[in-house]
Amino acid sequence: MRRTVGLAPRGSRPSISLRRVPPCEPPFDDEIEPAVWATAHQLAFDWSPSPPSPPPRPIAPPPPPLPRSVVAGASQEAKLAVHRFVRLCVEVLNGHRPPAHLRQFSRPEEAAGVVAQGLAGARRVAELRKAAHPARRPPRRPSPVAVIRLRLCEPRPGAVEAAVALVTGDRTWAMALRMELHQQAWSATTLRLI
Template identity: 70%
Template sequence: MRLCVEVFNGYRPPAHLRRLARPADAAEVVAQGLVGARRIAELRRPRRPGDRRPKHTTPVAVRRVYLCEPRSGAVEVAVALVTGERTWAMALRLELHQDTWCATTLRLI
């Protein structure tokens, strides 16, 4: 989760998410990280020509974490994120592969 939040805040490139995922799922996880980072960056852009960007933007922060284990070796995580006055949800699925937890799905909602 921390790595995902760092990507959304622009502190890390989305490609860093690749190491969290199985090779078969890595491209989709990275793509969803990029989508999330772009959506949050869009919020921080001026809305109208001539508007100024805030000098300090509130970073995305984890508000709550919910875990569910639908089957042995799989965990689904729902995370409530907040930035300024905006609330987001992130869904993440992790599966155990060769004694390592790997992301198979990532969505910013």
């Protein structure tokens, strides 16, 4: 049998082979004899009726979820809320915001305590800055309060607790806070500066 080979452009493509059509056509259905097309290894279909299937079992309800254990870490939403609140607290401690701004991110029942802690922390930072430069004017840019480390824990869904290590100058502080999810918004319930 003769072949016609077409050349492909240079590169990684294979060449294409074209073959002539065979001189005879495949047989029609009425010309086929079963012995010609069936082989010894071919499986036959079983067309006998199958027995009726048993009725479906009722679906059992899924088992109740296991209580979630306390795991170090928290959900993404909780992490984002804590990071925003800590950033706000640092701005209050540095004197860039008034402590009253903490009220809108706190539960109404605990807002007064959260704002009071923010105010006390801002006063302590101001006193430390004055004590660092008693004889002369304080520097134009005092050393800011900065976050060294932040640890999160979600003891139950909808509540997150955080421990924050802060530094200003040579002084290291600790801040503890708790936030809870109320009406699809994270609100601070507790703030403590140590």
